[in-house]
Amino acid sequence: MSSSVKLMLLLIFLFPLPGWTQPGIAEMESARQDLTRSFFSSVDLSLVLAALFGIIGAIKIYHNWQMGKHHITEDVAAWFFASLFMVLLGPFVRALFGI
Numbered sequence: 001m002s003s004s005v006k007l008m009l010l011l012i013f014l015f016p017l018p019g020w021t022q023p024g025i026a027e028m029e030s031a032r033q034d035l036t037r038s039f040f041s042s043v044d045l046s047l048v049l050a051a052l053f054g055i056i057g058a059i060k061i062y063h064n065w066q067m068g069k070h071h072i073t074e075d076v077a078a079w080f081f082a083s084l085f086m087v088l089l090g091p092f093v094r095a096l097f098g099i
Contacts, residue, residue, distance in 0.1 A: 035093065043090040050086035053079060 035042065057079025064072050 046090045050083045053083040
């Protein structure tokens with residue numbers, strides 16, 4: 001046998017067949033079905049967390065402002081974007097899993 005035939009046989013036996021290269025399809029379908037059953041509670045949870053981030057952030061920023069720290073722009077941006085991330089998480093999950 002020539003070396004090219006040996007190489008081809010080695011490649012055929014060492015690499016999985018194309019049917020085995022997609023093991024995540026069943027898992028993604030299972031995740032989509034699980035999210036479909038509990039999606040409304042997930043969206044509500046993300047909105048509740050966003051509200052909590054907003055309230056806690058507002059209290060911390062107000063406290064820092066009252067204590068004399070007037071350069072709070074970084075804190076405002078951090079808490080705002082944390083809350084915005086949680087608000088956008090629901091539509092992102094909905095678009096990702098096609099719910």
